[in-house]
Amino acid sequence: MKARIHEALRRRHNIEDEGFTLIELLVVILIIAILAAVGIVALLSALDSGKKSAAKTTLRTAMSAVRSMQVGSGAEDFSGLTLLAMQTVEPDITWVLNPLAATAPTNSVGIGGNGTNIAVLNTRDSSGHCFYVLLNVSGPTGYASATVASDAACPAFPTITPPVVSTSDTFAASTWFNRQDVGWRAS
Numbered sequence: 001m002k003a004r005i006h007e008a009l010r011r012r013h014n015i016e017d018e019g020f021t022l023i024e025l026l027v028v029i030l031i032i033a034i035l036a037a038v039g040i041v042a043l044l045s046a047l048d049s050g051k052k053s054a055a056k057t058t059l060r061t062a063m064s065a066v067r068s069m070q071v072g073s074g075a076e077d078f079s080g081l082t083l084l085a086m087q088t089v090e091p092d093i094t095w096v097l098n099p100l101a102a103t104a105p106t107n108s109v110g111i112g113g114n115g116t117n118i119a120v121l122n123t124r125d126s127s128g129h130c131f132y133v134l135l136n137v138s139g140p141t142g143y144a145s146a147t148v149a150s151d152a153a154c155p156a157f158p159t160i161t162p163p164v165v166s167t168s169d170t171f172a173a174s175t176w177f178n179r180q181d182v183g184w185r186a187s
Contacts, residue, residue, distance in 0.1 A: 051125035054106065056184055058093065059123045059131050062109040065090035066119055066135060077137050078119040081111060098156035100124055102148075112156045122154050130154035131184050134176050140165045142176030143183025 066081065069089045073080040086095040086109075094105050098112035100122055113119040117137040124130045128150040134142035142165040148154060165176045177183035 048127055051127055052129055055123045055125040055129065055131055058107055058109060059121060059133055061090065062093055062121050063133055066121065077116045078113060079116055081119055083111065086111065098122065100154040102151050102153050110154065120156065124154045126150065128152065140178050142178065143180045144176050145184045
């Protein structure tokens with residue numbers, strides 16, 4: 001009888017050892033938490049990158065619309081650049097006068113410039129990254145970007161006098177660059 005009890009206890013003990021210990025479960029939970037933290041950071045980075053890309057695409061579309069309006073009007077300058085003209089050429093963009101308010105829809109483009117040989121377009125993403133393009137009849141196209149608070153307006157910035165476009169590959173705020181990949185590096 002004693003032998004049978006010992007044998008039954010031994011069998012039960014072997015069966016119970018097949019589960020997980022508390023330490024093993026805690027280690028698995030810790031690993032899952034670390035992977036989730038890394039995944040969340042990657043997701044937020046991808047979302048920010050997507051917002052920037054959408055704003056840049058809107059600005060590229062706006063540039064094409066301005067050039068189309070310029071060619072369509074037969075003007076050699078930007079004298080026909082008005083909100084009404086731009087709304088007619090590209091109705092999918094919300095055209096506003098600079099500066100671009102923080103509450104402007106994400107497909108908004110601000111229009112500025114001197115009305116003749118210089119046009120400045122800007123847009124922003126919802127994270128506060130402002131992107132600019134300087135269209136110059138007598139000079140190269142310039143690109144710039146800036147970061148403002150997410151609830152702040154994008155100023156009509158960088159300054160357009162003088163419209164000097166840098167050929168440097170080193171990004172600096174308040175500078176026009178001749179390449180999009182340099183000028184549109186928002187931090």
